[in-house]
Amino acid sequence: MIFFSDFDGTLTLEKRELTRDFFEIIDLIHKHGHELVIVSGRSISWGHFLLTHFPLKACIMEGGGVVLYIDEHGEIAEEPLVSIKELDRLRHFTSEIKHHYPHVPLSADSFGRLTDRAIEFHLMEQAWVDQVMNFMDQEKINYSKSNVHINFWCGEISKYLGVKYFLEKYRPGILQTDCWFFGDAPNDQSMFELFHNSVGVSNIKHCLHRLTHKPRIILEGEENAGPKGVLNFIQKITSR
Numbered sequence: 001m002i003f004f005s006d007f008d009g010t011l012t013l014e015k016r017e018l019t020r021d022f023f024e025i026i027d028l029i030h031k032h033g034h035e036l037v038i039v040s041g042r043s044i045s046w047g048h049f050l051l052t053h054f055p056l057k058a059c060i061m062e063g064g065g066v067v068l069y070i071d072e073h074g075e076i077a078e079e080p081l082v083s084i085k086e087l088d089r090l091r092h093f094t095s096e097i098k099h100h101y102p103h104v105p106l107s108a109d110s111f112g113r114l115t116d117r118a119i120e121f122h123l124m125e126q127a128w129v130d131q132v133m134n135f136m137d138q139e140k141i142n143y144s145k146s147n148v149h150i151n152f153w154c155g156e157i158s159k160y161l162g163v164k165y166f167l168e169k170y171r172p173g174i175l176q177t178d179c180w181f182f183g184d185a186p187n188d189q190s191m192f193e194l195f196h197n198s199v200g201v202s203n204i205k206h207c208l209h210r211l212t213h214k215p216r217i218i219l220e221g222e223e224n225a226g227p228k229g230v231l232n233f234i235q236k237i238t239s240r
């Protein structure tokens, strides 16, 4: 069985704290012979960090844009899930943004991103945000807005497409319906919509009204916020 999970707000607390629950989750999953695969909007560099410092075999980063895994030599390998042509188009568009809107702040980790870029829109006036989004519409660039970032990319990217591809290519013996996904926010919606076994940790309540697609199971209570909810749920599933 694979437990797929978002990272920020799901495996960490909303204030971005990494607690001992995260390590307990990893231990519990390993003890039962299962796997944890993190599926995050964070950059490919973050993926390297996760695979270097925690006992994980693979992760899916940049909102589903790239799969990272430990190869047969024990090295970290990367597979972008969009074509070189789309990556070039993104590179070109990013320089256009910098040229036309020099005051727009790209996120600090944009230089470490491969398949998408992010803008710190919380540092911008609304008029700039509208201008930039219009420009993206004009140029047919995909984007999504989270609490702090506008992420933009070229080609078809979603957490669901990343997970689907990963299962088909890297874990062909495992059925989607035998896996679980945990998330907490609008950028998890493709998984809530298309992946059957989806769970929202209880802090998802803050943004439920903004979700078009909700998780099938929504945990409740402070004791099920973020990693605590994930841990409790996995304990229940694995003790069946």
Ligand SMILES: [Mg+2]
Pocket (backbone or CB within 6 Å): 006, 007, 008, 009, 010, 183, 184, 185
């Ligand atoms: Mg999250």
